[in-house]
Amino acid sequence: MPVNFATPAPQALLPVAGVRLGVAEAGIRKKDRRDLTLIALDAGSTVAGVFTQNRFCAAPVQLCRANLAAGAGIRALVINTGIANAGTGEPGRLAAQETCRAVADRLGIAAEQVLPFSTGVILEPLPVDRLVAGMPAALADLRSDNWHAAAHAIMTTDTVAKAASRTVAVDGKKVTISGMSKGAGMIKPNMATMLGFLATDAGIAQPLLEALVREAADESFNCITVDGDTSTNDSFVMIATGHSGAAFASGAEPGWPVLRAAIIAVAVELALAIVRDGEGATKLITIAVGGGRDRDECRKVGYAIGHSPLVKTAFFASDPNLGRILAAIGYAGIADLDVDGVRVWLDDVLVAERGGRAAAYREEDGARVMKQAEIAVRVDLGRGAAAATVYTCDFSYDYVKINADYRS
Amino acid sequence: MPVNFATPAPQALLPVAGVRLGVAEAGIRKKDRRDLTLIALDAGSTVAGVFTQNRFCAAPVQLCRANLAAGAGIRALVINTGIANAGTGEPGRLAAQETCRAVADRLGIAAEQVLPFSTGVILEPLPVDRLVAGMPAALADLRSDNWHAAAHAIMTTDTVAKAASRTVAVDGKKVTISGMSKGAGMIKPNMATMLGFLATDAGIAQPLLEALVREAADESFNCITVDGDTSTNDSFVMIATGHSGAAFASGAEPGWPVLRAAIIAVAVELALAIVRDGEGATKLITIAVGGGRDRDECRKVGYAIGHSPLVKTAFFASDPNLGRILAAIGYAGIADLDVDGVRVWLDDVLVAERGGRAAAYREEDGARVMKQAEIAVRVDLGRGAAAATVYTCDFSYDYVKINADYRS
Numbered sequence: 093m094p095v096n097f098a099t100p101a102p103q104a105l106l107p108v109a110g111v112r113l114g115v116a117e118a119g120i121r122k123k124d125r126r127d128l129t130l131i132a133l134d135a136g137s138t139v140a141g142v143f144t145q146n147r148f149c150a151a152p153v154q155l156c157r158a159n160l161a162a163g164a165g166i167r168a169l170v171i172n173t174g175i176a177n178a179g180t181g182e183p184g185r186l187a188a189q190e191t192c193r194a195v196a197d198r199l200g201i202a203a204e205q206v207l208p209f210s211t212g213v214i215l216e217p218l219p220v221d222r223l224v225a226g227m228p229a230a231l232a233d234l235r236s237d238n239w240h241a242a243a244h245a246i247m248t249t250d251t252v253a254k255a256a257s258r259t260v261a262v263d264g265k266k267v268t269i270s271g272m273s274k275g276a277g278m279i280k281p282n283m284a285t286m287l288g289f290l291a292t293d294a295g296i297a298q299p300l301l302e303a304l305v306r307e308a309a310d311e312s313f314n315c316i317t318v319d320g321d322t323s324t325n326d327s328f329v330m331i332a333t334g335h336s337g338a339a340f341a342s343g344a345e346p347g348w349p350v351l352r353a354a355i356i357a358v359a360v361e362l363a364l365a366i367v368r369d370g371e372g373a374t375k376l377i378t379i380a381v382g383g384g385r386d387r388d389e390c391r392k393v394g395y396a397i398g399h400s401p402l403v404k405t406a407f408f409a410s411d412p413n414l415g416r417i418l419a420a421i422g423y424a425g426i427a428d429l430d431v432d433g434v435r436v437w438l439d440d441v442l443v444a445e446r447g448g449r450a451a452a453y454r455e456e457d458g459a460r461v462m463k464q465a466e467i468a469v470r471v472d473l474g475r476g477a478a479a480a481t482v483y484t485c486d487f488s489y490d491y492v493k494i495n496a497d498y499r500s
Numbered sequence: 501m502p503v504n505f506a507t508p509a510p511q512a513l514l515p516v517a518g519v520r521l522g523v524a525e526a527g528i529r530k531k532d533r534r535d536l537t538l539i540a541l542d543a544g545s546t547v548a549g550v551f552t553q554n555r556f557c558a559a560p561v562q563l564c565r566a567n568l569a570a571g572a573g574i575r576a577l578v579i580n581t582g583i584a585n586a587g588t589g590e591p592g593r594l595a596a597q598e599t600c601r602a603v604a605d606r607l608g609i610a611a612e613q614v615l616p617f618s619t620g621v622i623l624e625p626l627p628v629d630r631l632v633a634g635m636p637a638a639l640a641d642l643r644s645d646n647w648h649a650a651a652h653a654i655m656t657t658d659t660v661a662k663a664a665s666r667t668v669a670v671d672g673k674k675v676t677i678s679g680m681s682k683g684a685g686m687i688k689p690n691m692a693t694m695l696g697f698l699a700t701d702a703g704i705a706q707p708l709l710e711a712l713v714r715e716a717a718d719e720s721f722n723c724i725t726v727d728g729d730t731s732t733n734d735s736f737v738m739i740a741t742g743h744s745g746a747a748f749a750s751g752a753e754p755g756w757p758v759l760r761a762a763i764i765a766v767a768v769e770l771a772l773a774i775v776r777d778g779e780g781a782t783k784l785i786t787i788a789v790g791g792g793r794d795r796d797e798c799r800k801v802g803y804a805i806g807h808s809p810l811v812k813t814a815f816f817a818s819d820p821n822l823g824r825i826l827a828a829i830g831y832a833g834i835a836d837l838d839v840d841g842v843r844v845w846l847d848d849v850l851v852a853e854r855g856g857r858a859a860a861y862r863e864e865d866g867a868r869v870m871k872q873a874e875i876a877v878r879v880d881l882g883r884g885a886a887a888a889t890v891y892t893c894d895f896s897y898d899y900v901k902i903n904a905d906y907r908s
Contacts, residue, residue: 215852
């Protein structure tokens with residue numbers, strides 16, 4: 093059960109002119125499961141992406157990077173679940189190429205105009221034949237009002253499909269933004285989530301889109317963690333079709349800040365949906381760290397708290413065993429941290445200051461906050477003006493159950 | 501249930517001449533529990549220690565550092581469980597000082613000659629009055645053949661007491677080494693375990709003992725992890741009484757390599773006992789990383805694997821979902837790692853090479869090894885001659901249960 097998140101109704105997910113989506117059952121790894129998604133883009137769209145920093149990055153990630161760099165104009169994305177096509181060496185790279193070629197042949201475009209994505213089990217070969225055999229059904233299903241089905245088809249251990257839409261008036265034009273994401277475990281994106289896709293009918297010039305996708309990832313997917321495991325397949329891709337008539341070349345246009353903020357807000361919504369649906373999650377924890385010398389040290393503290401199994405099990409138990417948070421701050425790697433200057437709050441309850449428990453802190457206040465489904469941990473490092481926020485979930489029996497059972 | 505470890509019988513734990521131990525029930529946090537341990541040392545002993553690098557280090561850790569630096573000759577150690585006296589600010593420092601003074605007054609020594617240790621809940625005040633009230637009983641219990649009782653009295657969530665003894669012939673003298681340790685969660689020592697004590701009746705000059713305690717910690721406690729949480733109270737202390745007549749001033753003595761190796765072996769045994777008894781542990785995992793450019797990058801890879809909840813739950817499930825190990829190697833932080841040169845074995849089974857699954861690998865071979873209670877993961881990074889080993893355990897429902905319930 094995700095924490096305060098439900099998949100929007102099909103009609104709440106808005107078509108983006110120039111983007112069509114189709115899904116199919118290819119039987120990649122399990123039967124009776126829509127596991128193949130095709131996204132077709134009109135000519136003239138710009139596309140940019142950010143990808144995992146994992147050195148064992150998947151074959152499709154390698155090919156995405158190459159095809160984006162080729163600059164031939166991306167016209168299609170193909171996504172499979174079940175098998176990650178990671179840790180598959182040269183045969184994996186050939187399988188990803190074959191997938192792109194099959195899509196390209198059917199759409200009458202070049203293979204370099206296709207971006208492939210895979211998610212699922214690592215170290216097992218991708219059954220390209222099954223994937224290719226499923227393609228006609230996905231092609232026949234291509235429709236612009238198909239985001240709901242696509243958001244479902246990219247799920248693995250997700251318990252809900254994750255998608256979001258909004259419209260924004262920019263320079264007198266109505267611009268639509270729709271996106272979807274998937275991921276529940278192996279989540280500590282270091283460039284994106286397992287998979288995230290966001291499309292707008294604004295026109296955004298390639299260099300501007302590339303800067304925006306990095307910025308949006310940094311504000312959203314790069315701030316979340318479920319279990320501290322950075323996936324081999326993390327990909328976050330942004331598409332701008334230009335069909336709305338609103339067009340941005342440099343970012344100096346008056347409407348740009350409005351569009352930029354709206355796109356980042358959708359990215360944050362998609363990223364938070366992943367944490368809310370984190371494997372076994374019962375609570376959403378927002379860790380806001382301020383008073384740091386730079387953003388990097390604030391992030392270190394946020395991730396130390398957000399990765400600590402002891403902190404996360406205490407949240408699961410609704411036990412205000414808050415010394416565990418101090419311990420995590422202490423080992424976060426700030427060598428010259430003066431702990432007497434650190435202050436820690438649970439929502440609005442001051443928990444710790446001057447190196448110890450706050451004088452006014454009462455256990456019942458901590459216990460009250462710990463029972464909530466959404467909790468903010470606020471840390472003031474007391475040594476500067478930088479800040480960073482990390483989002484995570486608690487750590488429950490079900491995380492162990494899901495991950496002990498995942499392949500069976 | 502610890503993995504292949506049982507507390508040695510009382511008579512198997514050998515007295516170290518010059519070291520007496522006493523335990524008592526002080527009621528620090530729970531009733532009917534021996535929670536206070538006193539260790540008295542004969543005059544002339546040398547003592548050295550290594551302590552946590554956690555910035556929120558406990559008050560007793562701060563005082564241990566100061567009293568060792570004072571150089572007055574350590575004559576006693578006092579250890580309580582229940583309350584960690586960490587995250588307790590200035591009142592915590594005063595409580596640790598009062599504890600030392602109470603011991604010193606009763607033994608007729610100076611307060612700077614006492615080292616204090618605490619372990620338990622962080623952020624709660626130490627009830628010094630109860631600790632002091634329990635002291636006469638601990639003093640009355642002081643005996644050299646009391647290691648078994650002391651090893652029990654320093655336990656918290658440990659399911660077994662951890663201790664080891666051995667004798668070694670050095671330069672014609674029989675030298676005895678005995679030690680004990682405690683710790684089961686919040687275990688990723690960054691200088692030592694929660695608490696480790698090792699005594700020998702060899703004489704070891706202060707600078708030599710200081711070098712040895714660092715070296716031994718680096719080979720033992722600093723190679724283990726249960727949950728990646730570095731404690732606020734980690735302390736590892738080594739005592740040399742000199743009563744055996746074997747004496748070492750410079751380390752150039754012919755018997756030194758023998759004694760050094762024996763002491764490190766006991767430290768490794770005590771450290772591994774902690775992993776074998778890690779909270780919820782059902783398996784001991786040894787991660788041996790070789791072929792690195794330096795030891796640091798091998799450790800990074802070892803800890804990335806050893807901390808990954810996904811890897812650890814797969815071990816718990818006996819599921820050879822080995823792509824998770826590749827993913828952890830990939831995000832360990834070696835920016836220029838060529839994954840095609842990496843090889844991974846599970847015991848003697850080659851799992852991965854050339855960036856993917858090894859051609860000869862069969863799932864049933866992986867499954868066979870995964871069922872064992874002790875498993876070695878071997879990684880060859882293929883880029884150098886450095887190596888490092890990390891020891892960890894699997895991640896089970898019981899870890900969550902223990903840590904969700906710890907304070908209740």
